[in-house]
Amino acid sequence: MWLGDGRWVQVWAGGSPGGTPVLFLPGCPDTRHAAYPGEQAALRADVRLVAVNRPGYGRSDSHASTHLSVADDVVAVADALAIGRFAVLGMSIGGPYALACAARHPDRVTAVGVLASPANVPELHPPYHRDDLGPDEQAFFARLASMTPDEAVEPMRADFQQYVDHLNPTDPDDEALVRRFVAQLPPYDADIATRQGATAAAAAVREALANPDGYLRDAAISFRRWDFVLEAITCPTFLWYGEVDANASVRNAHWLAAHLPHATLVVRDQTTHLGLLHDHWDDVLTTLAGGN
Numbered sequence: 001m002w003l004g005d006g007r008w009v010q011v012w013a014g015g016s017p018g019g020t021p022v023l024f025l026p027g028c029p030d031t032r033h034a035a036y037p038g039e040q041a042a043l044r045a046d047v048r049l050v051a052v053n054r055p056g057y058g059r060s061d062s063h064a065s066t067h068l069s070v071a072d073d074v075v076a077v078a079d080a081l082a083i084g085r086f087a088v089l090g091m092s093i094g095g096p097y098a099l100a101c102a103a104r105h106p107d108r109v110t111a112v113g114v115l116a117s118p119a120n121v122p123e124l125h126p127p128y129h130r131d132d133l134g135p136d137e138q139a140f141f142a143r144l145a146s147m148t149p150d151e152a153v154e155p156m157r158a159d160f161q162q163y164v165d166h167l168n169p170t171d172p173d174d175e176a177l178v179r180r181f182v183a184q185l186p187p188y189d190a191d192i193a194t195r196q197g198a199t200a201a202a203a204a205v206r207e208a209l210a211n212p213d214g215y216l217r218d219a220a221i222s223f224r225r226w227d228f229v230l231e232a233i234t235c236p237t238f239l240w241y242g243e244v245d246a247n248a249s250v251r252n253a254h255w256l257a258a259h260l261p262h263a264t265l266v267v268r269d270q271t272t273h274l275g276l277l278h279d280h281w282d283d284v285l286t287t288l289a290g291g292n
Contacts, residue, residue: 007061015042015049020289021083024051027092029215033204041281056213067100087288089113103232112237119252121223131249152220169209174202189274230259237263242271
């Protein structure tokens with residue numbers, strides 16, 4: 001759909017058309033495809049599930065986005081779909097965008113869900129969202145936090161392009177592409193990524209990697225200090241984290257719970273990064289619908 005400033009944003013809508021609206025912001029690099037497995041849970045919960053591709057993902061136009069500009073895009077999507085008040089759900093890197101939406105538009109957002117997301121990384125102790133980083137990686141994230149978003153893009157471009165080249169998303173062989181993709185994942189997350197079959201998994205990978213701008217912009221702004229404050233969030237906020245998730249240490253969860261005015265924290269035992277959402281769609285959507 002077209003936004004008011006002339007940009008195109010790619011969305012997907014599923015679930016119950018007349019149900020409680022939940023707008024979904026996927027991780028990185030990821031797209032609206034991450035919401036597809038939630039279709040049946042959305043129907044059961046009477047939820048209208050709308051997934052939004054951030055700038056630079058899929059066919060969403062590239063843009064010098066920030067957490068707050070994406071928050072405005074989410075509201076513009078809601079307006080275009082004649083949605084008034086809604087809950088917002090952010091997975092992984094999508095979590096801070098969901099929080100920004102609630103902080104920026106408290107009159108529109110009824111509840112926020114955050115799954116396996118980084119906190120305001122420079123304010124963590126130590127200031128890293130993962131606990132498995134070596135000294136060189138720690139130094140890299142510290143440098144990112146000190147750069148402007150435009151400056152931070154370039155140090156990441158070559159490595160990301162190498163990653164894309166290795167996956168080769170233009171390969172027409174769906175099964176071969178998916179094998180390369182899941183080889184980098186923990187075994188259980190690899191199983192989740194292929195549950196819908198090779199064709200669906202390959203389509204998700206291709207859309208996520210079609211344009212490098214989405215990933216690079218996400219990575220450039222996600223580990224700097226946020227341009228919004230959590231104290232501005234007045235609605236209920238639900239935090240879901242996995243005890244064994246290496247991508248987002250539970251330290252992130254405890255920091256967010258301590259800084260959000262109305263937070264409920266759930267830490268799931270033996271739960272991986274992707275499993276946190278894909279094994280619990282019903283609980284997540286029912287909780288957010290009940291927060292309205």
